[in-house]
Amino acid sequence: MSEPPPDRLSVNPNSPYYDEAVLARGVGIRFKGAEKTNVEEYCVSEGWVRLSAGKALDRAGNPMTVKLKGAVEPYFREEPAEA
Numbered sequence: 001m002s003e004p005p006p007d008r009l010s011v012n013p014n015s016p017y018y019d020e021a022v023l024a025r026g027v028g029i030r031f032k033g034a035e036k037t038n039v040e041e042y043c044v045s046e047g048w049v050r051l052s053a054g055k056a057l058d059r060a061g062n063p064m065t066v067k068l069k070g071a072v073e074p075y076f077r078e079e080p081a082e083a
Helices: 020-025
Strands: 008-010 027-031 034-036 039-043 048-057 063-069 072-076
Antiparallel strands (some): 027 072
16 A cells, blocks of 8 residues: 655755655645645645745745645655565
8 A cells, every 4th residue: 555645745945844755756736626736835734735826936036825725635646666
């Protein structure tokens, strides 16, 4: 049986929730039943996602984000390679 994705994950390398190995497997997000492709960070237990807001950047060069609350369903797009 496959392991579930982590409770919280971020695509920002400066975040404590960044995990390159998990991101390399490909994580998909369903938010309120709709597939989202612009997710910067999510937390299942707290029920929120942080989405990038267009192409706008903050003064540090990071994408501007919007935090939305609702049902978050992460899943792996690919099964892990057998060792």
